[in-house]
Amino acid sequence: GESVGLHLPTLSVQEGDNSIINCAYSNSASDYFIWYKQESGKGPQFIIDIRSNMDKRQGQRVTVLLNKTVKHLSLQIAATQPGDSAVYFCAETSWTQFYFGTGTSLTVIP
Amino acid sequence: GAGVSQSPRYKVAKRGQDVALRCDPISGHVSLFWYQQALGQGPEFLTYFQNEAQLDKSGLPSDRFFAERPEGSVSTLKIQRTQQEDSAVYLCASSQWTGGNEQFFGPGTRLTVL
Numbered sequence: 543g544e545s546v547g548l549h550l551p552t553l554s555v556q557e558g559d560n561s562i563i564n565c566a567y568s569n570s571a572s573d574y575f576i577w578y579k580q581e582s583g584k585g586p587q588f589i590i591d592i593r594s595n596m597d598k599r600q601g602q603r604v605t606v607l608l609n610k611t612v613k614h615l616s617l618q619i620a621a622t623q624p625g626d627s628a629v630y631f632c633a634e635t636s637w638t639q640f641y642f643g644t645g646t647s648l649t650v651i652p
Numbered sequence: 653g654a655g656v657s658q659s660p661r662y663k664v665a666k667r668g669q670d671v672a673l674r675c676d677p678i679s680g681h682v683s684l685f686w687y688q689q690a691l692g693q694g695p696e697f698l699t700y701f702q703n704e705a706q707l708d709k710s711g712l713p714s715d716r717f718f719a720e721r722p723e724g725s726v727s728t729l730k731i732q733r734t735q736q737e738d739s740a741v742y743l744c745a746s747s748q749w750t751g752g753n754e755q756f757f758g759p760g761t762r763l764t765v766l
Contacts, residue, residue, distance in 0.1 A: 633694075
């Protein structure tokens with residue numbers, strides 16, 4: 543199958559700082575990418591998505607950047623808050639199969 | 653309902669037992685997905701339904717795994733003769749349309765096989 547990997551398995555940031563979580567994907571045919579947040583004991587929660595015809599998309603405090611040339615995806619969280627502490631997954635899909643990375647554990651230090 | 657629900661939330665089975673995991677998707681959602689999530693890993697795709705049709709089951713790890721969605725709404729994932737390696741969280745997700753678009757996940761069923 544396809545692989546989606548994250549560069550950093552863990553990330554600790556000070557409250558109020560910006561966080562950047564990176565992801566590499568391998569299938570150049572993937573045309574839709576999603577970032578999910580997963581808290582302990584819960585299912586993944588949608589954060590933001592981006593289609594392959596875009597290179598940047600912004601939401602509330604979050605921005606996703608897509609670099610198709612190097613098959614790289616990043617999630618930027620502005621003014622990180624304690625409630626942002628969770629595991630973050632990127633996922634890629636070309637139609638019906640979604641491939642998830644291993645995840646990055648984000649810890650926000652008060 | 654307001655979201656995707658799954659039952660039971662926790663299931664303990666003895667090796668060799670059969671189990672059935674239920675998923676209630678968001679009403680009206682066309683697509684339904686099952687994933688297996690091992691501890692510390694990302695979800696891994698198992699199977700996909702579009703209404704009642706199982707269009708992709710390439711992720712099912714063995715013929716002991718079977719999924720159905722007979723009326724295009726509720727889905728059941730059945731695992732026969734459970735093995736210890738089947739221990740994982742089984743996640744269900746639904747999306748409004750077909751193909752690549754936002755999926756809404758349930759809380760998962762944590763299966764422990766002793």
